[in-house]
Amino acid sequence: MRFSPEFLDELRLRTRLTDVVGRKVKLVRKGREHGGLCPFHNEKTPSFTVNDDKGFYHCFGCGAHGDVVKFVMETEGLGFPEAVERLASEAGLALPAHSEQDRAQDDQRKTLHQVMDAAASWFQSQLAGAAGREAREYLARRGLNADAVKAFRLGYAPESRTQLKDALLARKLTEAQLIDTGMLIKPEDGGASFDRFRHRVMFPIADAQGRIVGFGGRALGDAPAKYLNSPETVLFHKGRLLYNMTMARAAARAADRVIVAEGYMDVIAMAQAGLKEAVAPLGTAVTEDQLALLWRMAPEPIFCFDGDAAGLRAAERAMVRALPLLKAGQSLRFVALPKGEDPDTLIRNQGVGAMREMLDAARPLIDVLWDVELARLPTDTPERRAGFKARLRERLSEIADPDVRGFYKEEFDARMRSLWQPKQDFGPSNRFRDGARRPPGKGRGRYDAPIPVSRELLRTPLAQGAGFTNHRRERLILMTVLNHPELLDRYQEEFMAVDLDSDELDKLRAAIIRIAASCHQSDDKLESSTVRNHLYQEGFGRAVQRLEGDKGLVGDLFAKPDATADSAEQGLLSLMQASQLQLLHTELEAAEVDALSDDIDEAERATRRARDLRAQIESLVERLAGVER
Template sequence: MAFPPHFLEEIKARVGLSDLVGRRTKLTKKGREYSGLCPFHNEKSPSFTVNEEKGFYHCFGCGAHGDHVEFVKQTEGVSFPEAIERLADLAGLQMPAQDPHEKQQQQKSATLHEVMDLAAKWFSAQLSSQAGTAARAYLERRKVSDQAVSQFGIGFAPSARTALKEALLARGVTENLMMEAGLIIQPDDGRPSYDRFRDRLMFPIGDRQGRVIAFGGRALGDAPAKYLNSPDTPLFHKGHILYNMASARRKAFDAGNVIVAEGYMDVIALAEAGFEQAVAPLGTAVTEDQLRILWKMAPEPIMCLDGDAAGWRAAQRASERALPLLMPGKSLRFALLPEGVDPDDLIKSEGPRAMADILNKALPLSELLWKKELEGHAVKTPEQKAAFERSLMSLCDQMEDQTVRDYYIKHFKDRLWRWSREQSFQQKGSYSAGKKPERFGRFANQKNKFGKNQVAETPIAKSTKMGRREELLLITVVNHPEILESYFDEFAAIQLFSADLDRLHNAIIEIATSESDLDYDRMKHHLTKRSLFSVVEKFSKDTSGSLDWFAEKEAALEDATQGWLHLVARYERVKLEQDLKVAQKNLEQDVTRENLDRLKLAQKALQEAEGNEADLDGFGVASGRNTGF
């Protein structure tokens, strides 16, 4: 059977070619392509490449070449329909039912594309005509360049009731085709049909190949609706398409990100300022299908929203829509503009650099969710705080991916604990006049000296024997509390299974959040008050002649810090190695795309952690030692 083109395009949009090929051979990303050993012939050095952007693979050794369908046919020995069926299953799509009029429908789709192309060219010509004077003046006021007008195919629909209809009739297009393309409207009372778009600036909307499938029109005069989009047609379903999608998809590969603006003019302004990877939904909140399209372009699309109440609501709706779809490595970020400002305004008034600063400071999804829930809750009483925590946990319940959900629960619980402590100290007025408030907040904002290699937020499994290393992670900090001034977040993220060590760890965090200028004597005093210094003595040993000497209070702070950072890096490595084993086991038991993604992320994290232990050059010199670590 023949398959509708839009169905084949949807399969390719949902199933990444590199993911598909990666099920058969290990691929490594190099620039804009992936490379690996060819799955079609035996070779020792890679000659096989996958171009995700262009949608094909090629082997320079044996000449194998093709797309998604060809790869399944060749590797699984199936026919074309069977290959489509297997790809549809991977994409989560139902196979289209056989239709005796299918060929006729495909021919009609091809004809509709021709009609839309004719309409786009006619609108473009009208912008240059005498009738388009006011439209050109509007574009000039908005500082839209001639290059942008040409690049985005901007046109003009005259105010005459049937101008487009008559122009297309003269070119042999029937009223039925115009109706099916959404270009004209047929009144129910039998009156003659008329143009849908009149006295509007016209923005062609393209599909994944860039073919015009719909239009958006901005009113230039008085109109009930400022913006008007084409209705759903055989070519166009607004929840499945993004404005500027075809062009932005190519640019996103180069930029490493994709920007989601609110409207046509924002996308055009961003593109003119150098941000050509910008797209926009079509008058609605971002849909699930649009999110999947965005994640094909970049792992964390940036939602660039107007700085007003409507922009904040749009951010909230996008965050809620994304929750069930989150996967490891797939999320959203939110660039919230100043109040009353949109991207076009900001770029025109302050330039591209100001826009880049906003994008670079985009909030992660977790931060936006926290702000969203905090905004809607009073949090003074224990009951109100409990309600706030429940609302955060209810967000986690909506996340279908177990790994993502677990990390979010841990993140929110950690943040709730820190936030509650901060609130408690503020309410009690426990700070002296000369002491800075919000001590914990100061620690939290310290520059992270680990970069990407922070201590993992999930505990290492009980079966992992950290032994002396766990004890030293705490003993070093007890003897040298100054370490916390720079590395509090790394220390707080450590998870311990020994009950004694865990109590000691929590106590040190509590002391550090409420006390400043800590040294050994003050730390000992506070731990003794909590009857916990005996735990320190229990785990402290005479290590003057061993490799643990840096943990002693006599060691120089510089050496203690270096030794402690080395332990933290090794702690992280153990956790990453465990994550990799779990991911490998999950993939062996259940070969799914999600499990494959988890394995890739675990492998990447472990590779990035290679060689990240603390630099131990000169270690011990500050303490008067020449011993290596």
């Protein structure tokens, strides 16, 4: 059976290579690749790599190399047609019926691709000519330069019923071809066909192979539709495509992220400003096929929508569509721009730095889901709280992956306990300053207050004094490591395990760890100046400046650059252990609440858990006190 290139491309887009290989090989993520022991020869040291972005596997030991189809053929002993059929069945992709007619259709598609490219070139020529003056002025007002216009092949459709038609027919293209591609409209009453796009700035839309398959047109005058897309054709399926998908893939791999904006101009404005990893759906709510494309580019696409009601609704629709598809390491993040702003206007008004800050502060899906459901109705009565809980349970039921669903449930339960749990008195020496629980910071269910600890811990210098908050502790940890990165040689694992409430500091920590690993690989000396230089080059300059400018950290001498190695080490170790203690106390509180359950088995499990946590807390308090002596 013969399969068209388009069908095989669609199959590869719908099939994640690591999912298929992972059935045979235990894979470990290594940056943008996965590695494991080669299934094609016996080896003890992993030399087998899988790259989802590029769609191939390779073994540096035996030279095995191929795509997902070849892997199934080699490991299952199947022929090419059988391997394709199995993968298509798993992907829910209907097999094409090949015949002479099908082969003729394949040839037709090739011709139609040529028609679309010719149309794009003609629109470009119109933009550059006298007729395109108004369109050029519009693009200039929107801040686009000549390089961006050329890179995205922007064009102009003149205000004429048949100018495109006449031009392409003169090139020996047929009217039927122009109708099949959606470039002409054929009236049902049998009248003469006419150009679909008129008096519009034209945005060519490419498929995964970079071939023009459709257009979006932005009206320059009064028109019923501000934006108009090509209709569904044999080439153009808007729910399976992303604007700028072809050019964004390489940039997404380099940046390890992909940005999803609402419109063409947002994508082009970001690309022009250096954020080339931006794409956009084509005027519709994001589809499952589009999510699959996004997850092939990056594990957590960042959805960046306009800061108005429509933008928020679009973000919610994307979130709901993604819930059934969540997997380990596969989720979404969201940026809500200031009201009245979109990426295009934000970059023009405040610069790309402001846009980068918004992206760095992108919120995880679980936070957005929590906030959306919490904001629907008040939760000031038991009945309304029960309604809120029921809505969360309904959302949880939509998550198919059992592990992801379980962790979401645990997190939601912890947040609800934090939100409504009555205040508790831990004694005069360790009571919260305001005597009451605070709302969870950043939706994580943590308390921005001194941790409730035993008297031994309270005598340590780092825990003394009102105002020693989670916020201050985590910033001190980052400051200490930033000024003394050599400590990562001994405490990288503990540093990675610290739970940070601040998304900005979490990203900064990940960058520091990545830079430290790069220094070790290149034999560069791991010094504070080296780390700072890399952070500034990677766009973390403002985060570093905010950290260093925090006046609340000036009294902690161990975190300063001139602190002795022993002082910095003791300070960092004490801070990280105090952070761990905070988490243990939070878990203990939750276990104590669960121990009151009417379910006897659950109560017994919670009681045992609370007993274990108290032992861990006591042991950690003793170790922490020992560090401070």
